[in-house]
Amino acid sequence: MSESNKGKSQINIELSEEVAEGIYSNLAMIAHSNSEFVIDFIRLMPGVPKAKVKSRVVITPEHAKRLLAALSDNVRKYEEAFGPIKKTEEVPRFPINFGTPGEA
Secondary structure, three states, rough: OOOHHHHOOOOOOOHHHHOOOOOOOOOOEEEEEEOOOOEEEEEEEOOOOOOOEEEEEEEHHHHHHHHHHHHHHHHHHHHHOOOHHHOOOOOOOOOOOOOOOOOO
């Protein structure tokens, strides 16, 4: 065990096949109280008047700060490998027939 890993225990993490498939989300909304952060992952679909929350994650403020640091680090690494991520204030546009059954 290296000097930097002394005192740290390993955690076994199980990932079921269902969870490993992931859930697509194109919008996240975040709320917080003094004791927790609530992150709702939402899927917006064109032509559907109601967006659905596909997953809700509740974390402590300490974990929210760790998540922020980890996400920031991963975005930096992504941009180093693939170039800057374009940021736009536009609402995502979908093809007119996107998600409409029977149209090609």
